[in-house]
Amino acid sequence: MALLRSPRFHRQVDIPTPQLTARDRQIIRHVFRHRFLRSTHIAALVGGSRQQTLRRLQRLYHHGYLDRPRAQIEYYQRGSQAMVYGLGNKGMALLEQEDGIPQRKLDWTAQNRTATRFFIEHTLAVAETMVALECCCRKQGIELINYSDNAFKWNVPVRYEDATVTVGVVPDRVFGLQHSDKPGEIAWFFLEADRATMPVQRRGFKQSSFMRKLVAYQETWRRKVLADEFPRFRVLTVTTSPERVDHLLKANRTFSAGKGSGLFLFTHQKKFHHQVDVLSLPILNGRGEITTLAE
Numbered sequence: 001m002a003l004l005r006s007p008r009f010h011r012q013v014d015i016p017t018p019q020l021t022a023r024d025r026q027i028i029r030h031v032f033r034h035r036f037l038r039s040t041h042i043a044a045l046v047g048g049s050r051q052q053t054l055r056r057l058q059r060l061y062h063h064g065y066l067d068r069p070r071a072q073i074e075y076y077q078r079g080s081q082a083m084v085y086g087l088g089n090k091g092m093a094l095l096e097q098e099d100g101i102p103q104r105k106l107d108w109t110a111q112n113r114t115a116t117r118f119f120i121e122h123t124l125a126v127a128e129t130m131v132a133l134e135c136c137c138r139k140q141g142i143e144l145i146n147y148s149d150n151a152f153k154w155n156v157p158v159r160y161e162d163a164t165v166t167v168g169v170v171p172d173r174v175f176g177l178q179h180s181d182k183p184g185e186i187a188w189f190f191l192e193a194d195r196a197t198m199p200v201q202r203r204g205f206k207q208s209s210f211m212r213k214l215v216a217y218q219e220t221w222r223r224k225v226l227a228d229e230f231p232r233f234r235v236l237t238v239t240t241s242p243e244r245v246d247h248l249l250k251a252n253r254t255f256s257a258g259k260g261s262g263l264f265l266f267t268h269q270k271k272f273h274h275q276v277d278v279l280s281l282p283i284l285n286g287r288g289e290i291t292t293l294a295e
Contacts, residue, residue: 028060037084038084044131068086087112125195128272146173173190210248211254217235217263237264260285
């Protein structure tokens, strides 16, 4: 229990009050947009000196603008992960005052305290992909379009093994890529950050499985359910390992006459990182062909 009393997870009153800078505000907005970020993500997004960023994060935490969720404490028993930050109550108050974002009477510190390790790790998996994309797009002059900060969802009827089931689809994130030399032409993507906790396939479609997700996306495209908003889209799955990629590839071939679908893109976390040119990264589509996000 000594770790629980560590200053890393208890705010100190003797830390000098920060004079909020433009970079501090930028940090707070990044954390709010992603819900949780590691210090490495934040350093990559704001640039400049990593040590200076870590000092700013420390002060923003101790003065309540940011928070450190307790579910990450186990990481520090192993000493293997960068610190995770969430939004603090003072950070939310700042966003309400300066950006007009309503607080909705939430106690953000309490929300962070009760956030489970599963929820945090999934949120960080989504953030890892989005931070990698943002950093890469900046370098290449490509606009990264975040479709919505709120959950985007729809329903689609799916026929499978002589039964029709209505399946709800909720991507982990919806984003678009727009090249400066192609104004008005946006390549849209639905992101699935797969942590290999969901079974790839079950006997039926009443229970969740990754196979059910793939079929629902395929039917969404085939029925043109979202054609008005997303005339062109692909589904990017970033999973945990090359072996899991192989399992998902096999699953997508089972409902496409063994050919697989070019609608789907598969890669894994070891490749997809904010230090990598992820737009040019060779990834596999559902047919097993090598492609890139930029194509």
